[in-house]
Amino acid sequence: MSVIYILLAISILVAISFFIAFVVAVKSGQYDDSYTPSVRMLFEDELVKEKPKKLSTNQKTNS
Template structure:
């Protein structure tokens, strides 16, 4: 039974170490994405229109 207490204590300590390492990495900007915003402008965004929908037109009324 004492082995369970030892393993539980060790696992909690290891989990806390990983949690602290994660928090430090987030605060230092490890997960910031600096590459994608600079490349995003190079790709064209294509509009996908379903077969049931008509494309929206902008004021195609004739003025005399």
């Protein structure tokens, strides 16, 4: 039974250490994306689909 307590304590310490490492990495800017904004201007904007043109009254009566 004492082995379970030891393993539980070790797993909690490992989890806390990974969480602290994650927080330090986030605060130091490790996950900031500095590459994408510099190349975003090289890509074309998405094409906007045009709405279908409405038929004028003259075209409707001729058909």
